[in-house]
Amino acid sequence: MSIDSRVSEVLSSSRVAELTTIGKDGYPQTRPMAAIWVPDKQHVVLTTPPAFPQKVFNIRRDGRVALLYSDMTGTGLDSNTAVLVQGTASAPATVAGTAELADFWRAVYTRNPGYADELRDPAYQARMDWYYWRLPMFVTLDRVHVFDATPVGGTLEPFPASNLPMSERIKDAITRYPTAVLTALDADGHPYSVRAKVDENLTVSPLQPFNGRPGPASLLWHRYDRTTAGMLTLLVTGTLGDSGFTPERIPGALPDEHEAGPDQDWIAQGRLRSLQYLDKRGLDGPVVDWAALAGYASTSV
Template identity: 40%
Template structure:
């Protein structure tokens, strides 16, 4: 965010042969690029087992420095592996390449490449290992702010800054309690 508050967004990432990580953002949705250009310190969290198929899946936290050049990519050249992986994980996105859709969706393929140089990689236990037992549910007439929204999702990603100001991320299971929310990290 403009005020420096860390934001968490889902993203597709490819690991390059040199160990750097590649992600992209559409030119039409360039907030990721703007944030990286403002402060190159980034955090990536691989914590949802949907992508890996592992159950239980460990959480993999990567902190590092990112760069986003001004060059606009208009095709897959230089990011072939990224696109192959993206089409594999999001098969519906191939529909945008069909003849009737191409003129309407060409903006989606105008991309800015973001390269992350990992500085630290931390393996955290699976989320299920952090919570042996849940607290008793809250009963009462006044629901906590946001409780209805949180009930729709089994987990949430918490974003914050560490003592040095670098972003940190953790997947957690926020639980309503009598005094607010319990967030275990």
Template identity: 35%
Template sequence: MTWPDGLVDVVSAHLSCEVATIARDGTPIAWPMVPLYLPERDEFLLTTSIGFPAKIAHLERDARVSLLFSDPTGSGSGAPPVVLVQGSATVEPEVQTATGDLLAHWARVHAVQPMSRLFSSTPPTRWFMDFYYMRRLIRVRPETVTWWPDRDTAHAPRRRQLAPVAPAAAPVPAPTHATVGDAEWTDLVRNLARFPDAVLNAYDDDGRPVGLRASPRVDHAARVLHWPGPAGVDVAAGPASVLWHSHDETMWSLRSFAARGAIAPGDDGLVFTPGGVLPGLGLSGPLGDGKVFLDARRRAGRYLSRRGLPRPRIPWDRLRVPT
């Protein structure tokens, strides 16, 4: 079935989207990623560095995935519809650097995020950041598209099935009962105040990951977040997470963090109980961000070592980045 009029243009214009994958414990976890829609295949190409392998492991265990196009910053689209794509993912087995569709991905990244060229601008940064260019390719087959023309998830969305829906790999897991301690709750509240809204990632009643952007209300006494109940989307009680992230018009000034926990029905919508905080970028200063990349470089080394793989040489000339 064909896409609804105009939605391909909407998703193609977005610099980033929130990609939800299923963690080992069954929690849907979202990541900001650069999407590339390939119309000739009707699929989305996503890539991730082997320095950040969690989403690879998630998708190799469970192919269910959702892509939420909810932040149009830098797209030049004004206030386009919010678009949720649910589908199945396939992860290509090879570690790639600059071959085939990955070249199209790099062209897209360099166009929408020109500051990322700093990673390859000098011999020292090429040495330190080479892991960033060691990629696994993820291909997402869209099955269902849901969209909110007025961007308000309190209003009923429109929906179209694009392809047969793959059966859920497992039932929705039971919710966890972990809660955050004093320090984590303080950090969470301090950091979420820096963002106007957030993305809730949970399951729908069909057992597929779903992303919903809204502005949660903080309940300090109960240490929960009250989430407006979405119209037309049935959110299942169970494990869930919340992602806060932002970027500027050139996809720089990146900031993000997340919390994992459980979602349940509440009196006026949904109630998210955080069970842990996941650190991200841009909230801990240069030293904190530097540690993120240093840890990623080390993870990439372990990834290659455990598989007996040599460290790939990056063909800088093929990437067409400044020397």
């Protein structure tokens, strides 16, 4: 489909987008992701380590996805435009190395330079090779919606405890973040995401034109400031009704490096889960081209 210059600029510049897939239970699940627009191939590339494959499993079962570009942090854009892409995704049954995802890694590191020395460090390479084994996802654009932007971000400190009851975590999020990403399914069963205000009674007020219907829905609160330490997320799935949102569960969260203790704890978990994924499918770890990655990280856009 034809992409105008305004949309292309948002897709090309955004550091993070909110990807929604449809879970096995039929509920939309939304996560902030690095999403790389490749104009000459007319698709968006996303990836995840084998340690965290749920998004890929969802796509292989149902390829209907949404990508909301609502946070322009670090892009240099005027932050006045948000873009929602409704698309069809594929997730091939492969684990890709660096060469197979050159478009992705080049864009990631040229947008986020400064990691070259780390990528050249043999100790880092030995600990983190699993992180650069990737399950690819490719999104073809079906429909594009352009919205006015809304407030994003939120406070990082004090960092919330992940062992709190769901109700307390939601109360914290409502206080911490100015808006949430609301996702429900439209008339075609396709995820549809917008930014929304959520009050203490879980009344949800979309701030952008919303075509989602009552039923399975999710709220994602998150902040991003270009660094891993500056990321914070809470995803809650539930039911959207006329009187508001009824929370039901917090889908499986990623390991919380803020609470894991030494870095090696979550790294060890990630490596173990990645190796288990490969072993179950009789796959070898793909080749990580550290020199190429370091080269990408040495160049800024």
